[in-house]
Amino acid sequence: MIMDFLIAAALMGGMGAILAVVLAIADRKFYVWEDPRINQVEALLPHANCGACGCAGCHAFAEKAVNGEISPGKCTVNSPEGIAAVAALLKVAAGSEEKRVARLACAGGTHVARQKAQYSGLESCRAAALVNGGGKGCSWGCLGLADCRRACDFNAIHMDAHGLPVVTESRCTACGDCVEACPKGLFSLHVVSHRLWVACRNLLQGDAAEAECEVACTACGRCAVDAPAGLISITNNLAVVDYSKNRLATQVPIERCPTGAIVWIDEKKGVVKGMEAKRITRKSPLPVALALLPVGAASEMKGSR
Amino acid sequence: MPLLEAITGKRLWRGVHVPEHKEDTERLPIRRMPFAPLLVIPLSQHNGAPSIPIVHEGQEVVRGEPIAKAAGFMSIPMHAPATGRVQRIALAPGARGELGLAIYLAPYLSASQEILYGAPRDIADMTPAEIVQAVQDTGVVGLGGAAFPTHVKLKVPEGRTIDTVVVNGCECEPYLTTDHRIMLEQSAQVLHGTRVAMKALGAPRAVIGVEDNKMDAVAALRQANGSATDITVESVPARYPQGAEKMLVKVLLNREVPSAGLPSEVGLAVFNVATLAQIGDLLPRRGGLIERVITIAGPGVKKPGNFLVALGTPLRWALEQAACTDRVSSVVLGGPMMGAAVGSLDVPVTKGVSGILVLEDDHGPAHHNYIHPCIKCAACVDVCPMHLNPSRLGLLARKERYEEMETDFHLMDCFECGCCSYVCPSQIPLVQYFRISKQMNRERKARA
Numbered sequence: 001m002i003m004d005f006l007i008a009a010a011l012m013g014g015m016g017a018i019l020a021v022v023l024a025i026a027d028r029k030f031y032v033w034e035d036p037r038i039n040q041v042e043a044l045l046p047h048a049n050c051g052a053c054g055c056a057g058c059h060a061f062a063e064k065a066v067n068g069e070i071s072p073g074k075c076t077v078n079s080p081e082g083i084a085a086v087a088a089l090l091k092v093a094a095g096s097e098e099k100r101v102a103r104l105a106c107a108g109g110t111h112v113a114r115q116k117a118q119y120s121g122l123e124s125c126r127a128a129a130l131v132n133g134g135g136k137g138c139s140w141g142c143l144g145l146a147d148c149r150r151a152c153d154f155n156a157i158h159m160d161a162h163g164l165p166v167v168t169e170s171r172c173t174a175c176g177d178c179v180e181a182c183p184k185g186l187f188s189l190h191v192v193s194h195r196l197w198v199a200c201r202n203l204l205q206g207d208a209a210e211a212e213c214e215v216a217c218t219a220c221g222r223c224a225v226d227a228p229a230g231l232i233s234i235t236n237n238l239a240v241v242d243y244s245k246n247r248l249a250t251q252v253p254i255e256r257c258p259t260g261a262i263v264w265i266d267e268k269k270g271v272v273k274g275m276e277a278k279r280i281t282r283k284s285p286l287p288v289a290l291a292l293l294p295v296g297a298a299s300e301m302k303g304s305r
Numbered sequence: 306m307p308l309l310e311a312i313t314g315k316r317l318w319r320g321v322h323v324p325e326h327k328e329d330t331e332r333l334p335i336r337r338m339p340f341a342p343l344l345v346i347p348l349s350q351h352n353g354a355p356s357i358p359i360v361h362e363g364q365e366v367v368r369g370e371p372i373a374k375a376a377g378f379m380s381i382p383m384h385a386p387a388t389g390r391v392q393r394i395a396l397a398p399g400a401r402g403e404l405g406l407a408i409y410l411a412p413y414l415s416a417s418q419e420i421l422y423g424a425p426r427d428i429a430d431m432t433p434a435e436i437v438q439a440v441q442d443t444g445v446v447g448l449g450g451a452a453f454p455t456h457v458k459l460k461v462p463e464g465r466t467i468d469t470v471v472v473n474g475c476e477c478e479p480y481l482t483t484d485h486r487i488m489l490e491q492s493a494q495v496l497h498g499t500r501v502a503m504k505a506l507g508a509p510r511a512v513i514g515v516e517d518n519k520m521d522a523v524a525a526l527r528q529a530n531g532s533a534t535d536i537t538v539e540s541v542p543a544r545y546p547q548g549a550e551k552m553l554v555k556v557l558l559n560r561e562v563p564s565a566g567l568p569s570e571v572g573l574a575v576f577n578v579a580t581l582a583q584i585g586d587l588l589p590r591r592g593g594l595i596e597r598v599i600t601i602a603g604p605g606v607k608k609p610g611n612f613l614v615a616l617g618t619p620l621r622w623a624l625e626q627a628a629c630t631d632r633v634s635s636v637v638l639g640g641p642m643m644g645a646a647v648g649s650l651d652v653p654v655t656k657g658v659s660g661i662l663v664l665e666d667d668h669g670p671a672h673h674n675y676i677h678p679c680i681k682c683a684a685c686v687d688v689c690p691m692h693l694n695p696s697r698l699g700l701l702a703r704k705e706r707y708e709e710m711e712t713d714f715h716l717m718d719c720f721e722c723g724c725c726s727y728v729c730p731s732q733i734p735l736v737q738y739f740r741i742s743k744q745m746n747r748e749r750k751a752r753a
Contacts, residue, residue, distance in 0.1 A: 117635075117648035122676075122734045126741045132648040133402020183744075203404075204396070 037089065038062045044086050046077045050153060050175035071095025077154075077173040098191045100174035102156075102167050105186045106142040107199040107261070109162025110285035113141055113213040118288045129183035135288065137212035140201035142186055151181035162285070192267075196232075196249045198239045199271075200261040205237040210259065214280060217261035223253040232262075320552070320690045321724045323479050323545045323642065325518065329609045330602050331482040335490055337613045338626050340387045340412040344617030345397045346372070347407040350655040351446045352453045353379035358408055364391045369422030369593055372408055381444040381454050384593030386615035387412035388421075398649050400638055400658070407653070410617065423591040428501065433461075436505040436588075443587040444594045444656075449473065449484075449548070449577035450639055452657030455584065458574055459505040462567075467574050470502050470511035471557060474526075474578040475541065475548035477516060478640025481660040483598040484578050486611045488515065488522035491582045492529035498581030499536055501588060506574055511536045513578070514557045516543040545642060546722040550575045552690055564718050579659075599654060601627040605634070605663035614654050620661060621650040629663055637662040642723045677731035685725035685735060691718045695725035695735045702738035707745045716742055 041062040048058070053074045055061040064070040065086065072078075072086035073095035087094035114137035119128045125147040128134035134143040144163030156171035157178060165178075169192065179187045186201060200217040202209045209216040219237035228248040233240055239262055241249075251264045251272070260277030349355035356373035366372055366385040373383035389412035397407035431439065441456035461467055472495070476484040488495060499511045515523045517540040526538045541547055541556050551562045553575065560571045568575050583594055595616055602609040607628040614623060620636060637644040638658050654661075685695035693715055701710045710716040716739060725735040 117646075119648075122737045124741070126744065127734070127737045129402075130737070130740050130744060131402070131646055132400070135648050139398075139402060139404050 035066050037066050040089060041065055041086055044078075044082055044089065045075060046079075046082065048077050048153060048173070048175070050077060050173060050177070052076050052173050052175040065090060068092065071097075073097040076100060077175070098193060099169075100189050100191050101169045101172040102174060102176075102178050102187045103190050103194075103197060103265075104142065104165055104167065105188065105197075105199055105201050106140070106164070106184075107215045107263075108136070108138055108141045108213040109160065109164045110144065111162050111282045112215050112280055112286075113138055114211070114286055115288040119143075119145075125181075126183050138202050138209075138216065140184060140186075140203065141213060142182075142184065147181045147183070148178035148187060151177040153177065161283075190243070194241075194243050194246055194249075195265050196241050196246075196253065196262065197265050198241060198262050201238065203236050203238055209237070214278070215259050215261055218259060220258060222256040222258070223262050226256060227253040319688050319692070319724070320544045320546055320722075321688050321727055323727070325543075326479045326602070327482050327485070327518075330480075330600050330611055331485055331519075333482075333486075333610045335486050335598050335611045335613050337418060338615070338618065338623065340416060340418075340615055341618045341622035342411065343392065343619070344386055344389075344410045344412060344615060345407050345619060345651075345653040346383055346386065346410060346617040347397060347399055347405050347653065347655060348373055348383065349399070349405050350383075350452060350616075350657060351381055352451070353377075353381070353457075355406065356380060356383050358394055358406075360391045360394075360408065362391055362393050365389070366391060366410065367422050368416065368418075369420045369595055371593060372410075375441060378441075379454060379457060381441060381446060381456075382593065383408070383444060384422075384595045385410060386595040386617050388416040389413050398652050400645060400647055400652050400655060402648060420592065420595070423593075425590050428588050431504075433459075433505045433507065436501060439588055439591075440501075440505075440584060443584065443592060445580060445583050445587065446594075446656045447577055448579040448583065448597060448656065448659065450643070450657050450659050452655070455576070455580055458576070459502060461506055462569050465569050466572060467506040467508045467569060468510070468572040469558065469574075470499060470506060470508045471554060471568070471573055471575040472499055472511060472513040472578055472581060473548055473550070473553055473575055474513055474515040474519070474522065475553060476519070477543070477545045477548040478642055478644070478660075479545075480602045480662050481600045481640050482602075483600050483611055483659055485519050485522055487579050487582050487598060488519070489525050491586070492525045494582040494585035495526065495578050496529055496536060496585070498583070498585030498588075499576075501584055502574065502576060502581060503535070508574070509535065512557050513538045514541045514553050515539070516541055516547055518543040545724065546690055546720075549690065549720060549722060551720075564715060594656060597654075597656065597658075599623075599658055600660035601663070602660065603637075603663040605630050605632065605665045616656060617653045619651055619653050620647065623654060623661060624650065624663065627661075627663075630665065632665045633663055635664045637664065642727070643721060676733055679731055679733060682730060684728045684730065688724040688728050690722060690724065691715075691720070693719055695719075695739075698742075699725075699733055699735045699738050702742045705745075707742045708749070710742050711746050716746070719743075 042059055045058040053061050065072055072083045083094050115135050116137045117135040119135040121127055123145055125143040125145040128143050128145055133139055142164055146159050148165050149157045154171050154173055156168045157165045160166050174189045202216040205219045209218050217239050219234050221234050223239050224232040224234050231245045231248050232253055254262050254264050254274040256276050257274045260273040264272040266272050354376040357376050358373045360372045368388045370385045371382050372385045375382050389410050392409040392411045394408050396404040399405045437456045437459050440459055445455045446452045474484055474488050503511050523538055523540050530536055554560050562568050596613050598611055599614050600611050635646055637646050641662055679696055689695055698710050698714050719739050721736050723736050
């Protein structure tokens with residue numbers, strides 16, 4: 001009886017020893033040298049794997065950083081201390097990147113933008129956009145069903161009382177997930193010094209634009225006239241800021257905007273509208289006329305096979 | 306199922322039985338609708354490049370006169386639906402929610418519905434190429450809803466032969482009765498159009514497939530056909546989606562259109578009856594497609610019916626003619642299964658609109674919007690006419706694994722008939738998921 005145990009133990013022990021030797025040889029034979037600093041750098045990164053730096057995740061970034069192909073500052077998610085620590089470890093310059101954030105080119109919340117119909121399908125902007133473009137009167141405007149909030153890994157987007165996403169700049173890492181998520185393509189990434197901002201994409205002119213949304217750009221052209229030459233142009237009935245001339249930007253062009261479509265995003269005060277922008281006092285949503293059903297769901301005879 | 310088919314020898318396929326709701330309108334003859342005070346004719350009513358306007362603001366046009374020309378082979382011209390004056394060429398809301406260029410035409414108050422433009426011609430001696438050109442000039446598109454330019458389908462693809470023309474008279478969508486009425490009232494035009502298509506394609510025979518809930522239409526077509534043997538009229542079981550091209554071809558001729566393929570790969574060309582009726586009517590008189598038959602029905606309509614409507618008639622006008630109740634909550638273009646809801650009554654009737662379905666408050670899904678988890682009951686798998694696995698596709702879509710859906714689970718074979726959503730006891734909006742997935746895949750390919 002005791003012998004059986006001994007044999008079993010010896011067999012298993014022997015097998016273990018042989019395999020250990022094989023593994024030890026393989027470890028030496030197939031050893032690939034990897035710079036130990038890659039793992040050290042990776043440990044200092046935020047592990048968000050967001051891709052904002054353009055690399056396929058944090059490990060890839062660490063590899064590139066160690067090889068000197070990318071500066072530590074390119075990781076916009078990292079804290080300044082973290083960037084400094086990586087730079088110190090690699091003995092390179094931190095490389096300052098100006099912080100970029102996602103900005104929404106729409107200000108048409110439910111209290112100012114007309115809903116032509118009520119969408120009642122799957123709770124997703126993508127789905128709503130496929131049903132007659134969503135219920136919004138403005139074909140270009142935000143649908144407010146929060147695809148961007150769900151796409152954001154950093155909790156940087158929340159929906160306000162009027163169904164518009166609000167980006168918390170301190171949390172935004174400019175990873176670009178919201179840019180991809182939005183079916184209307186309303187998000188874009190900008191450095192924070194781009195303070196002049198047109199919060200509208202409506203391509204209609206004048207009353208036609210304003211009929212759908214009280215804060216739409218009506219292409220009146222006042223901002224373009226007031227701005228330094230070439231900074232703002234009216235293209236396709238929409239004011240467009242040429243950010244290559246951003247150093248000329250001041251608050252002057254926003255002052256005479258009648259609808260407040262062009263705003264100044266101030267460092268401290270947040271979104272600033274011009275003096276002549278009409279005051280919006282309504283808090284409640286505008287009324288809706290029609291219901292919008294998704295495809296296939298219009299059948300009221302559901303469930304009988 | 307295939308085993309059962311082998312044993313019984315019957316061609317069984319999947320799909321669902323849906324309540325037909327056709328009784329309100331199937332016996333009502335086609336009626337003309339008066340002109341709306343302003344017609345809106347979008348320049349992109351079809352698949353393909355938008356037409357190019359050839360009129361200017363303020364110009365006077367005659368009913369039937371071309372007002373826009375085709376932009377290449379994959380495009381069609383447009384014709385003036387009424388005698389009147391071009392008011393402006395500007396953006397107008399479309400049925401998909403987009404804004405597109407449209408010609409606004411104000412008909413004269415005294416404008417007659419008589420068509421004075423055009424000239425008779427002999428089409429007996431036309432060559433296939435001439436027929437293709439002549440059909441393009443009429444501006445006819447697939448009137449079943451796809452709005453694919455018909456002349457493109459009349460051109461035999463390089464290296465293929467078409468042996469049979471299949472004419473689709475199924476109309477499996479609930480509520481719609483336009484094809485039914487056309488087969489009854491315009492049997493001669495349907496047969497005439499079918500012979501034109503056969504000639505253009507060089508096909509020796511044609512089969513007209515009609516669902517067996519419209520036996521009066523079968524009788525009417527057979528009577529009009531007389532003793533001719535080149536066209537046969539067959540009834541097929543009424544079942545949704547029998548009117549889908551691939552289903553009909555399988556049932557009528559037991560041929561299977563390959564995945565991601567066209568019917569021409571198995572020697573077939575499929576047309577809707579209404580399309581061929583228009584060709585049979587327009588071609589001999591050099592006309593243009595300026596009006597179409599639509600069914601206006603649903604619980605929200607007091608006077609439902611089949612109407613011959615000038616293209617460009619705003620839905621608001623069309624619904625006034627059919628006397629809507631005051632509890633209308635939603636308006637769907639097409640049938641309830643595949644139709645698209647519209648968000649604005651300023652949307653005009655276009656070439657691809659086969660019906661307007663009007664629903665009231667208490668209909669529709671607003672009351673049961675909650676999506677329950679998938680219980681893997683496989684009801685959707687049982688009904689999917691394309692033999693896909695909607696349950697699995699739905700789960701993948703929720704996980705946003707869109708690429709895998711296309712490469713491993715044949716997402717692109719789904720033609721969005723809606724059977725899976727219809728039977729799902731958990732009320733999972735499967736078709737919506739698939740439409741999103743297709744859209745995401747398109748965007749991904751466009752980026753790459």
